[in-house]
Amino acid sequence: MKQFQFDVQKFRSHFPACELQVAGAPIAYLDGPGGTQVPQSVVDAITGYLINDNANEGGNFKASYKTDEVEQAAFAAAADFLGCSPQEVGFSVGSTQHSYNFSVNIAKTLQPGDELIITEIDHRCNSQPWRRLAAQGFVVKQVRMDLETQQLDFDDYMSKLSDRTKVVAVNWASNALGTITDVKKYIDAAHEVGAVTVVDAVHYAAHLPIDVKAIGTDVLLCSPYKFFGPHMGLCYMDEKLLGSLDFNNAGAEDISQGSRKFHMATPQYEFLAGMTAAINLIADTGVEYAECFEDELEGLTGRRRNVVAGMLAFDAYEAPLAARIRRGLRRLPGVKVYGPAEGEPRTPTVAFTMEGYAPEEVTKVLGDKGINSWHGDFYAIEVISALGLEDKGGLIRVGLAPYCTESDIDRLLATVSELAYAKA
Ligand SMILES: Cc1ncc(COP(=O)(O)O)c(C=O)c1O
Incomplete structure (x- = not known):
């Protein structure tokens, strides 16, 4: 090697x-x-889109065709970044918006008295939307951080998890301390009791590869501006969960299916172009170093x-x-x-x-x-x-x-x- x-x-x-x-x-x-x-490539992708291809999607003219392509390319790039299908990713202005959007929409499927688990180590993005649901009669429980180890206390989590738990929102890496949590352990236990999991990977995504299928989470949040892209949010949602939820978007047929359910408004196409360029820079860098990581890359192909x-x-x-x-x-x-x-x-x-x-x-x-x-x-x-x-x-x-x-x-x-x- x-x-x-x-x-x-x-x-x-x-x-x-x-x-x-x-x-x-x-x-x-x-x-x-x-x-x-x-990087310059992200700047060029954003300005190139705005200068040459600026339009809305679905029209019968060149800039609109290009806009469709930009959006599809962004779905494909994000899917390669996270290890999922292009139908399972969506975009917004930031992870906090995705978090609120998801919490409001999943709450429609819950009953008062249902329990939600958040953690002490999380950024407010992944806890405040859930905390707010307490006002609607949901019970919100917070897992403690062990002050000695500055890691989440798994025993405390297990003592709070029960068949009344419907959502577990957990942080993958703390943006304050750098602590990485073994989220798979938390997700597996949550799934045992039938709870849906949301992983905040905003800090983690800048430093280590993500494989959403390997950790098995239902939802994962990250923000491309933490990994060389423009200010925006990227959300993964497992296809089955995505299909079962009714999102508060405009409800038009073309935005009520697949990833587009996430889109509350016209996407920021120029930023989607920028995000694709950022992911391509990571991939281009990877080409230079792939030989050093042959074991870890076994079975993976392409971008x-x-x-x-x-x-x-x-x-x-x-x-x-x-x-x-x-x-x-x-x-x-x-x-x-x-x-x-x-x-x-x-x-x-x-x-x-x-x-x-x-x-x-x-x-x-x-x-x-x-x-x-x-x-x-x-x-x-x-x-x-x-x-x-x-x-x-x-x-x-x-x-x-x-x-x-x-x-x-x-x-x-x-x-x-x-x-x-x-x-x-
Ligand atoms: C761990 C973590 N979660 C969530 C967020 C919020 O992300 P956004 O600004 O995209 O809403 C941040 C931003 O710093 C973060 O570091």
């Missing part, structure tokens, strides 16, 4: 934003968990194979860099790194706090030096309050994308080190 060596400069060359500088240095984009940069190879390459590049950030931060006085223990599954997202500094002060110093990072709760509000950080301004969060470099990390660690020793 070929030795893995990621060509980060080649990958960066796709991204015009990697040319930008602040304070005389290239911007260190450690803000990826909030959204990644876009699906290349997408999986691309995501495996990103993970193989990012994981050791993230470990270096955690090691570097842990050596500094007054710095506390959060998330699961070393060796436990996690994304390359690192959350930390610094004694003597509000998180917002730290991100400001970093930002002034062209090192982009985030502070606050990132809408993972329950995580922040469980950690007792609600009144302390939350966490500082840095996250990797495959265009990040060793030099970005050097600069991050040097700046945090200066701050840490100034108060030591």
Whole structure:
């Protein structure tokens, strides 16, 4: 098997934003968990559509034929990204909209007293829509996060799951801590009692390949703006479930079938074109590294194979860099790194706090030096309050994308080190 060596400069060359500088240095984009940069191919796909093919679908003229093609190509690309059929994916402005839309529509099939399970580790996207249903007489139960391990407590989940449970909404990777949950375990147990499962993969999708059929979830949410695409949401729904639900869309015949049921309004065709280009960049990257992952790719073909190879390459590049950030931060006085223990599954997202500094002060110093990072709760509000950080301004969060470099990390660690020793 070929030795893995990621060509980060080649990958960066796709991204015009990697040319930008602040304070005389290239911007260190450690803000990826909030959204990644876009490659030129995505910009070209969006502007190309708007300039040459801008229309609505279903008409008898060239731009409308092209629009139909753009939509079909997006269904096919999204299906390859998730490992499902093009009939099982749909688009919207974001995952939170998909989550609300699904919760409202499935609630029509439930009875008061039915139970819904959410988790403490989730972004509000995957918990708030369900929490709101309590007002309609549904019982909402929240699975706790173990404060010690900073992982979901599976025993607590099992104690809450029963044949009254109708929906389980669970997070695959925490956008605050990077904790990866073994969602298959949660899904299998939910299916044992006949509950429908919704997996929030918005953070996970940026770092590891997804196979919706392998985990067996009924619904999965992700957002292409976290993996080089435009600001929009992508939702998978198992074909049987999709067929059984009555969606609150305009109800016209052509949007009442298959994936189009998701579409509440005219789709953002230009963004669909952009998303396809983003997935194609992942696949093109995968072609370069497929030989390094032959075992993992066995049985896969075509663009699906290349997408999986691309995501495996990103993970193989990012994981050791993230470990270096955690090691570097842990050596500094007054710095506390959060998330699961070393060796436990996690994304390359690192959350930390610094004694003597509000998180917002730290991100400001970093930002002034062209090192982009985030502070606050990132809408993972329950995580922040469980950690007792609600009144302390939350966490500082840095996250990797495959265009990040060793030099970005050097600069991050040097700046945090200066701050840490100034108060030591
Ligand atoms: C884990 C997670 N879930 C959901 C969301 C919300 O996604 P969207 O902005 O597409 O609604 C985010 C956004 O940061 C996220 O990180």
